[in-house]
Amino acid sequence: MHEVFLKSLNKLQLEAATFGAGPLLVLAGAGSGKTKVLTSRIAHLILNGKMEPKKILAATFTNKAAREIKERLVPFIGERTEELWAGTFHTIGLRVLREEKKAAGDAAELTIYDEEEQDLLIRLVMSEMSINERDVPYKAARFEINMAKNSDLGPEDLACKSKHLFADVIAAIYREYEKRLAAMNALDFGDLICKPLKLFRQRPEVLEKYRERFDHILVDEYQDTNGSQYRLTKTLAGKKRNLFAVGDPDQSIYGWRGATIENILNFKADYPEARIIKLEQNYRSTGNILSAANSVIKNNGERLEKTLWTDNLGGEPVHYEECLNEYGEARFVVDRVRNLMAMNPGTGYRDFTVLYRTNTQSRPFEEMFFEEGVPYTIVGGYRFFDRKEIKDALAYLKALRNPDDSLNFLRIINVPPRGIGRAALEKAHSIARAENLSLYGAFRRGVEDGVFKNESVREFIGTFENLRSEISVRPLHEFTRRVLDLTGYLDMWAEKKTEDAAERIKGLDGLVAAIKNYEAGNPKATLADYLNLVSLMSDADSYEDKYNRVTLMTIHSAKGLEFPYVFMAGMEEGLFPHKRSIDGETVEEERRLCYVGMTRARKELYLLSAKQRASGKETNTAAPSRFLKEIDPAFIRVKEPPPEGRAEDHIAKIRKLLGS
DNA sequence: GTAATATAGCTTTTT
DNA sequence: GCTATATTAC
Numbered sequence: 001m002h003e004v005f006l007k008s009l010n011k012l013q014l015e016a017a018t019f020g021a022g023p024l025l026v027l028a029g030a031g032s033g034k035t036k037v038l039t040s041r042i043a044h045l046i047l048n049g050k051m052e053p054k055k056i057l058a059a060t061f062t063n064k065a066a067r068e069i070k071e072r073l074v075p076f077i078g079e080r081t082e083e084l085w086a087g088t089f090h091t092i093g094l095r096v097l098r099e100e101k102k103a104a105g106d107a108a109e110l111t112i113y114d115e116e117e118q119d120l121l122i123r124l125v126m127s128e129m130s131i132n133e134r135d136v137p138y139k140a141a142r143f144e145i146n147m148a149k150n151s152d153l154g155p156e157d158l159a160c161k162s163k164h165l166f167a168d169v170i171a172a173i174y175r176e177y178e179k180r181l182a183a184m185n186a187l188d189f190g191d192l193i194c195k196p197l198k199l200f201r202q203r204p205e206v207l208e209k210y211r212e213r214f215d216h217i218l219v220d221e222y223q224d225t226n227g228s229q230y231r232l233t234k235t236l237a238g239k240k241r242n243l244f245a246v247g248d249p250d251q252s253i254y255g256w257r258g259a260t261i262e263n264i265l266n267f268k269a270d271y272p273e274a275r276i277i278k279l280e281q282n283y284r285s286t287g288n289i290l291s292a293a294n295s296v297i298k299n300n301g302e303r304l305e306k307t308l309w310t311d312n313l314g315g316e317p318v319h320y321e322e323c324l325n326e327y328g329e330a331r332f333v334v335d336r337v338r339n340l341m342a343m344n345p346g347t348g349y350r351d352f353t354v355l356y357r358t359n360t361q362s363r364p365f366e367e368m369f370f371e372e373g374v375p376y377t378i379v380g381g382y383r384f385f386d387r388k389e390i391k392d393a394l395a396y397l398k399a400l401r402n403p404d405d406s407l408n409f410l411r412i413i414n415v416p417p418r419g420i421g422r423a424a425l426e427k428a429h430s431i432a433r434a435e436n437l438s439l440y441g442a443f444r445r446g447v448e449d450g451v452f453k454n455e456s457v458r459e460f461i462g463t464f465e466n467l468r469s470e471i472s473v474r475p476l477h478e479f480t481r482r483v484l485d486l487t488g489y490l491d492m493w494a495e496k497k498t499e500d501a502a503e504r505i506k507g508l509d510g511l512v513a514a515i516k517n518y519e520a521g522n523p524k525a526t527l528a529d530y531l532n533l534v535s536l537m538s539d540a541d542s543y544e545d546k547y548n549r550v551t552l553m554t555i556h557s558a559k560g561l562e563f564p565y566v567f568m569a570g571m572e573e574g575l576f577p578h579k580r581s582i583d584g585e586t587v588e589e590e591r592r593l594c595y596v597g598m599t600r601a602r603k604e605l606y607l608l609s610a611k612q613r614a615s616g617k618e619t620n621t622a623a624p625s626r627f628l629k630e631i632d633p634a635f636i637r638v639k640e641p642p643p644e645g646r647a648e649d650h651i652a653k654i655r656k657l658l659g660s
Numbered sequence: 661g662t663a664a665t666a667t668a669g670c671t672t673t674t675t
Numbered sequence: 676g677c678t679a680t681a682t683t684a685c
Contacts (some may be wrong), residue, residue: 061675063675064673088675090675091674097667114675124663191675205666253673256672256673257673257675357673358671359672359673363676380673388677388678417664422661422662423661424661484669535675536675537675538675554673555672556674557673557674575672578672579672581670581672581673589673593673616670616676
C-alpha cells in the first residue's frame, strides 16, 4: 500500500485499484476517475502483485485510450509498458489472428475491410445471386450481417433469429459473403472479434495458451461492449476469473452498433462472487453542471440507481441560448469564446469545444471560425483516410500486398482509365471462376495464355508484378510514391485541370508524408502493419490537444474527454433527439448521449438551439429539445443578456465596414 | 468496347 | 455539397 500512485485515490477508488483476485465490476460515473483507477490497478498488479506486464490484457474503446494508459504507466514501469496487451478489442483480435496464422506457417497477410469495402462486396455478392435491391437493400443486408457478428452468430443462426422479412435471403447472402471474404484473405470489423472466438472453439489448445498467458483482464467502457466482445472476455477470463470491468450504464451510447447494457446488468449472474464498487464522486464538473446532467438522465426508465455528487458546489448555471439559425449558434460561440478568453487570463482556444449530434453540423462553425480567424480542429467527419484519392491509393497498396484481395484489385484496375473495361473484366471473371483463381490470378493466367488481345492488360499486369516484387525492398513511403508514379494514378490528377485535382494531389502528397512519418517512428513496420493501423484507427485516435485550437466533434467522439468550456449545439427536437431515434424508439440512448455531452464540461456548459435550420434544400423549423425541458430550472439560465465586450465588437465591425 | 458527361440520390452516431 | 449510376458520345 506504499505506492505513490495510490496516494491520490479516494477510499473506493483505492479499493478497486488494489482489489485482489476474482471478478470486479466498477460502476464509474462520469468524471469519477475511471481511467485513474484502471491505470492505478495495472500499476498495482505489476509493482505490488509482481505480475508480468505481458500477462495483463487491457481492452479499451479507442487506441488512444490504450496509448494513454501506457503513457501514464511509463513513470512506474518504464518501457515494460510495451509488453502490456493494451488496445481495442479489434486490435487485440487482429493480434491473436496474426500470431496464430504465423504459428501455423501461413505467411499470407490479412486485409481488413471497412464499411465501404464491405458494402461493395455485399452488393457484388447480391448481384451475382440475382437478389433484387428492392427486396433486400444492401444496407439492410449489411446491418443484419453486422448485427449477427456482433452477437457471434453465423448465417444459420441469422436465418432463425433475424426478424427481417427476408431473413433467409440475407442468411444466404451472409454465407456467400463469408466465402468470398475467406477467399480474399479479408476480414470485416466483426470478424476481428468473431474469428478469434471461432479459433478458440475449434482449437482448445490455442485457447488454453491464451488463458494461460493472461492472468488479469481489464475492460474499459464495459457498457459499450457487444455480445461477441463479452463472450471473448468471458472466454479468456476462463477459470482464473480475474476480470475487472469498468463502465457506466448511463453512458451506453453504442446500442446501434450492437452494444448491450446487459453485459453490465448480467455481470453478477455470470460471476456471483463478484464485488461491485460504485464510484459516485465526480471530480470534473461544477455542481450546477452535474445537477443539470443528473436531472436529464433521471428521466430514463430502467437504470441502475446511481447518484453522482461533487464537492465542487455552485459554479455558473448552465446557459441555454435559443438562436435564430445555425449561423446564430456559430456567432454565439465565437463571441462567447472571445469574451471568456478576455475575462479569464490563461484561457486559450484549446479550452473550448463544440459538440454536436451529427457531423454535418460542423460546417457553419467552420465557416464562421474561418472568417473570424478563430483557430479550430475538427475530429472525425470527413476523415483524411476516407477521401477518394487516399482510398484509391490505399486500394493499390492493399491489392499489391494481398493479390487475393479481388475487391481492391477491381477498384484500381481501370483507375486511371487504361482501356480495361467490361469485356476484359468478364473474360477474367470467367477464368477466375473456372480455375478457382483470384481476379489478379485470372488476369495473369489470361495474359500467359494470350487470351487478352488488349495490349494495356498485358502492360498493366506487368507493372503490377514489378511493383509487387519491390514491396519489401524499399522504404514504404518511397514504394508508395513509386506506385503512384508507375500506375499513372498521380498523372491522372496532374493532367486534370479541374479545381479539385490540385487538392487530390495535395492529399496524395499528404499520404506519402504520413507514411514517411510513420516509418520514422516505427522503423521495423511492414506495409501490412501500416495498412492494418489505418484500418483500425479511429477519429478519436488522431485527436491531439497540443494545438491551441477550438475543437469540433460529435458527442460520440467526445466520450472519455473533458473540456473547461463546452458548447452543445443543435438542441432541437428531430436533431437531438434525432428523428430516427424517435421513430426507432431509442430516445433513451439519445438521452444518455445528452448526459455524456453535458458531463464533458468542467467549468461552463452552453446549450444552443436554432429556431430554423437549413437541411439540404429546405429550411426546417424545430422546437427546442425535450432534454432542455428536463433540466431542473434551478441549474439553468435561459438567454442571459449579452455579456460586456460585445458592444465593442459591434463598433469594431462598423469601423471595419466603413473601411477605417 | 470504352470514356466523358449529366443526373439522381443521399447525409445519425463509428471500431 | 459529394459520389455511384445511367445515359450519351467517341
